[in-house]
Amino acid sequence: MSLSKPGLPAWFTRARLPLLLLTLFxxxxxxxxxxxxxxxxTRTTQPAATGSPVASPxxxxxxVASSRTLTIYSGRAESLVDPIIKQFSQATGxxxxxxxxxxxxxxxxxxxxxxxxPADVFYxxxxxxxxxxxxLLAPLPQSxxxxxxxxxxxxxxxxxxxxxxxxxxxxxxxxxxxxxxxxDIYNFVDPKWKGRIGFAPTNASLQTMITGMRSLWGEAKxxxxxxGIKANDFKTYxxxxxxxxxxxxxEIDVGFVNHYYLYQFLSERGxxxxxxxxxxxxxxxxxxxxxxxxxxxxxxxxKEAAQKFLEFMLSPVAQQYFAxxxxxxxxxxxxxxxxxxxxxxxxxxxxITMKQLADLEGTQKIMREAGILx
Amino acid sequence: xxxPALLLPALLIAAAVSLPLVYLFIRxxxxxxxxxxxxxxxxxxxxxGRTALLVFAVTAASIALALTLAWLTTRTDLPLCxxxxxxxxxxxVIPSYVxxxxxxxxxxxxxxxQGALENLFGVDRLPDLYGFPGALLILxxxxxxYVMLPMRAxxxxxxxxxxxxxxxxxxxRWATFRRVTLPLLRPAIASGGLLVALxxxxxxxxxxxxxxxxxxxxxxxQYESAFDRTxxxxxxxxxxxxxxxxxxxxxxxxxxxxxxxxxxxxxxKSTPVPLGSWKWPALAFxxxxLALTLAxPLSILTYWAVRGIATDQSFPNLWGATANSLKVSAxxxxxxxxxxxxxxxxxxxxPNRLSxxxxxxxxxxxxxxxxxxxxxxxxxxxxxxxxxxxxxxxxIFAYGILFLPAAVGAARVSLLQLNPRLEEAGRSLGKGxxxxxxxxxxxxxxxxLLAGAALVFLLTMKELPAxxxxxxxxxxxxxxxxxxxxxxxxxARAAASALILVLVSSIxxxxxxxxxxxxx
Numbered sequence: 001m002s003l004s005k006p007g008l009p010a011w012f013t014r015a016r017l018p019l020l021l022l023t024l025f026x027x028x029x030x031x032x033x034x035x036x037x038x039x040x041x042t043r044t045t046q047p048a049a050t051g052s053p054v055a056s057p058x059x060x061x062x063x064v065a066s067s068r069t070l071t072i073y074s075g076r077a078e079s080l081v082d083p084i085i086k087q088f089s090q091a092t093g094x095x096x097x098x099x100x101x102x103x104x105x106x107x108x109x110x111x112x113x114x115x116x117x118p119a120d121v122f123y124x125x126x127x128x129x130x131x132x133x134x135x136l137l138a139p140l141p142q143s144x145x146x147x148x149x150x151x152x153x154x155x156x157x158x159x160x161x162x163x164x165x166x167x168x169x170x171x172x173x174x175x176x177x178x179x180x181x182x183x184d185i186y187n188f189v190d191p192k193w194k195g196r197i198g199f200a201p202t203n204a205s206l207q208t209m210i211t212g213m214r215s216l217w218g219e220a221k222x223x224x225x226x227x228g229i230k231a232n233d234f235k236t237y238x239x240x241x242x243x244x245x246x247x248x249x250x251e252i253d254v255g256f257v258n259h260y261y262l263y264q265f266l267s268e269r270g271x272x273x274x275x276x277x278x279x280x281x282x283x284x285x286x287x288x289x290x291x292x293x294x295x296x297x298x299x300x301x302x303k304e305a306a307q308k309f310l311e312f313m314l315s316p317v318a319q320q321y322f323a324x325x326x327x328x329x330x331x332x333x334x335x336x337x338x339x340x341x342x343x344x345x346x347x348x349x350x351x352i353t354m355k356q357l358a359d360l361e362g363t364q365k366i367m368r369e370a371g372i373l374x
Numbered sequence: 375x376x377x378p379a380l381l382l383p384a385l386l387i388a389a390a391v392s393l394p395l396v397y398l399f400i401r402x403x404x405x406x407x408x409x410x411x412x413x414x415x416x417x418x419x420x421x422x423g424r425t426a427l428l429v430f431a432v433t434a435a436s437i438a439l440a441l442t443l444a445w446l447t448t449r450t451d452l453p454l455c456x457x458x459x460x461x462x463x464x465x466x467v468i469p470s471y472v473x474x475x476x477x478x479x480x481x482x483x484x485x486x487x488q489g490a491l492e493n494l495f496g497v498d499r500l501p502d503l504y505g506f507p508g509a510l511l512i513l514x515x516x517x518x519x520y521v522m523l524p525m526r527a528x529x530x531x532x533x534x535x536x537x538x539x540x541x542x543x544x545x546x547r548w549a550t551f552r553r554v555t556l557p558l559l560r561p562a563i564a565s566g567g568l569l570v571a572l573x574x575x576x577x578x579x580x581x582x583x584x585x586x587x588x589x590x591x592x593x594x595x596q597y598e599s600a601f602d603r604t605x606x607x608x609x610x611x612x613x614x615x616x617x618x619x620x621x622x623x624x625x626x627x628x629x630x631x632x633x634x635x636x637x638x639x640x641x642x643k644s645t646p647v648p649l650g651s652w653k654w655p656a657l658a659f660x661x662x663x664l665a666l667t668l669a670x671p672l673s674i675l676t677y678w679a680v681r682g683i684a685t686d687q688s689f690p691n692l693w694g695a696t697a698n699s700l701k702v703s704a705x706x707x708x709x710x711x712x713x714x715x716x717x718x719x720x721x722x723x724x725p726n727r728l729s730x731x732x733x734x735x736x737x738x739x740x741x742x743x744x745x746x747x748x749x750x751x752x753x754x755x756x757x758x759x760x761x762x763x764x765x766x767x768x769x770i771f772a773y774g775i776l777f778l779p780a781a782v783g784a785a786r787v788s789l790l791q792l793n794p795r796l797e798e799a800g801r802s803l804g805k806g807x808x809x810x811x812x813x814x815x816x817x818x819x820x821x822x823l824l825a826g827a828a829l830v831f832l833l834t835m836k837e838l839p840a841x842x843x844x845x846x847x848x849x850x851x852x853x854x855x856x857x858x859x860x861x862x863x864x865x866a867r868a869a870a871s872a873l874i875l876v877l878v879s880s881i882x883x884x885x886x887x888x889x890x891x892x893x894x
Contacts, residue, residue, distance in 0.1 A: 071847065077858045077859075078858045079858055079859050079862055079864050079867060080862055097847045098847070098848065099764075099842075099843075099847050099848075100842070100858060101843055102598070102842075102861075104597050104599070105597065105748075105842065105843060106843075107601050108606075108749055109748075109749065109752050109843050112603070112752040112753045112756065114756070114757075116756040116757060116760060116763075118763070118764065118847070128601060131601075132601035202594075202595055204598070204599055207599055236585050237585075238583050238585070239861070241861075241862070241863035242475075242583070244863070245863075249485075250484055251483050251484050261863055264862060264864060265863060267687070268682060268863075269681075269685075360599070360600065360601070361600070364599065364600055368415060373595070374417060374421065374587055374592060374595075
């Protein structure tokens with residue numbers, strides 16, 4: 001009787017239903033088993049703890065045993081940083097567990113966890129994220145602080161930059177040549193750019209660029225710029241990659257983004273992808289270079305391993321990884337960058353420190369006043 | 375007076391789901407004057423107005439769409455109706471940020487449709503998708519199954535003799551539908567519509583991509599760019615008030631009506647309405663919905679994945695994530711449906727102020743952004759339940775707070791259709807309470823329980839904020855993999871995970887529908 005229903009597959013009979021259900025539950029059970037296997041080795045494959053602290057302060061090739069797993073909260077995506085974290089684990093013998101989520105979500109989580117946080121290291125996408133949890137971070141030893149150049153660390157020695165990212169103007173190459181673009185980002189207030197500009201006002205990096213403007217240009221000029229851009233009917237996007245996508249489709253002609261998104265598009269779509277980056281020639285806030293960074297939690301019971309992690313991230317191996325795999329700028333000397341990238345010494349970087357870029361609140365206030373944020 | 379065996383668990387469950395409210399209260403107290411200042415500055419009324427408009431429009435559109443589809447697939451001789459039923463509930467599993475991104479790629483300015491029209495007819499502009507139209511379109515397409523699933527359960531459980539009586543008294547089919555069927559569907563429409571309204575209220579992914587600024591968008595702004603969880607909590611408290619207003623509004627649609635048949639005799643299954651020449655328009659309608667909700671997204675995803683393979687992108691191993699997704703979703707479905715029973719029983723069988731308050735309380739979590747629920751559990755978990763913090767039980771608990779109303783609503787709809795005299799008969803024949811429950815009540819509620827389980831399963835498959843924050847460390851699901859890849863513009867990887875997410879989710883849906891067939 002049930003077979004006469006329309007749409008019922010012929011192979012399906014009442015007798016086969018238990019079989020189907022069984023298959024589903026078996027696969028669920030298998031899933032459970034597989035996960036069980038996943039988690040066991042992390043606890044057991046490590047050699048027994050020696051308990052003694054490790055003598056060599058720099059990451060070397062001799063694996064050492066560690067009593068504890070190092071827990072990292074990473075605001076940077078697994079697709080980007082998992083390989084280098086695995087390399088750290090292999091090189092040092094320190095077992096690592098990573099929680100991946102957005103930088104703001106992890107910052108909020110750390111603040112709610114407070115003293116009970118299981119995290120040892122907070123590895124954040126931007127200085128804003130690290131700044132918001134600064135009260136929870138332990139001061140770093142001077143030897144670690146010195147690994148990063150002076151402009152790329154926290155004013156109080158609580159976190160250090162790990163990799164550099166440049167602010168750029170991404171432009172559509174079928175509509176514009178590089179020579180069509182203004183030398184200074186200020187000049188985008190010119191009415192000829194009306195309806196052609198897009199960016200993500202809620203993005204932390206964009207807001208940091210505006211903090212840079214306030215610091216380099218002063219409040220009045222920054223406000224003029226924001227009002228000029230608003231008068232030019234800029235288009236709002238959700239994040240940097242939608243801006244790059246919209247530029248490539250000609251939805252907008254130029255966008256204000258971080259430099260590295262373009263390269264992921266180039267690697268998936270090939271070099272005919274019609275968008276390129278432009279670093280404003282006159283320097284200024286349009287040519288700002290910012291950092292992703294990391295710090296150690298005050299409550300960490302594994303500070304030694306955490307420190308090793310920070311040291312490793314600024315070692316030539318890791319810096320080379322960022323330069324060639326994630327298309328970022330290394331923060332130490334002697335690393336060759338990806339051939340598609342503008343070498344950092346050709347960027348007219350403004351003279352500014354991370355401390356000057358800290359005041360996110362003032363920036364949001366001025367953006368609200370200009371009607372760019374609600 | 376309800377038995378304590380029912381009241382106690384219901385009270386416990388309601389207390390558990392109120393944890394986020396306690397958290398918000400504590401955090402909002404810390405916000406002080408600054409919060410008032412912000413509410414004043416950000417043109418709160420305007421944003422609330424926009425939010426209300428979207429919530430109302432999405433709910434109305436979803437009910438209309440779901441009603442049409444549910445009726446076609448349960449009451450007519452629509453060809454391939456099993457196929458349509460499986461397919462039509464799948465949009466639930468597409469995360470809203472993925473759905474919105476795909477719709478923009480297909481229908482946005484300079485999107486695929488415009489490109490095709492430009493080549494054919496020289497069209498160089500489409501009506502602007504961004505803003506209200508885009509948000510309405512994408513949220514309706516992703517959330518109508520919330521109404522369709524309980525409605526299908528109600529339609530297939532409904533005793534056709536009521537409709538037949540109406541027909542035999544000379545009413546037309548349409549009048550019968552309007553005056554008999556539709557009023558009988560009211561609990562299903564209300565419970566599903568409530569979910570759609572609260573989902574729209576709490577959505578961030580779709581509204582942010584469509585650039586339609588709602589209240590949840592403003593809350594995320596506080597977390598994402600101001601790193602200010604105190605102000606975010608203050609804004610969330612306003613959102614709680616909006617959610618309560620929606621709940622009160624829905625409560626007013628509930629009357630004292632009874633939805634079960636009072637005469638003796640078991641319900642038959644209804645005879646399908648022959649569509650006749652309407653068969654083709656009906657099929658075309660289903661096909662259009664299918665094209666927009668699934669065919670289009672799946673083909674773009676497939677295209678991305680294939681292009682990724684062609685350009686030698688690396689793909690992570692997704693077995694672990696797939697197994698994890700299935701495991702937590704199946705567990706959540708089971709636990710949440712069980713937890714929904716005491717609350718549903720209490721509110722249907724012992725309707726009074728307390729029981730309806732308990733039942734309403736379970737809905738609050740669904741109307742709040744997932745990040746708020748997650749942080750509230752971090753707040754309590756890290757302090758008072760350290761041994762459970764970031765473990766699987768805690769994650770399932772979070773899913774419970776988020777998705778309990780989906781199961782409560784479906785269970786209520788079923789229970790309302792069940793005549794309590796059947797249970798009384800069971801007891802009068804000497805069976806105990808549990809035996810009656812097992813042999814009479816639960817079997818008769820089955821369509822509703824399964825619909826609830828399916829909803830929770832699909833919701834859990836795509837859940838992101840709570841999974842990221844509360845899962846055991848190193849725990850990956852398909853949803854987290856999609857997010858991780860798409861946030862860094864790894865489209866090929868994101869597409870591969872999203873494809874597996876949709877395919878794997880369709881398996882339990884298929885089983886559900888096939889069971890439904892068997893019982894006919």
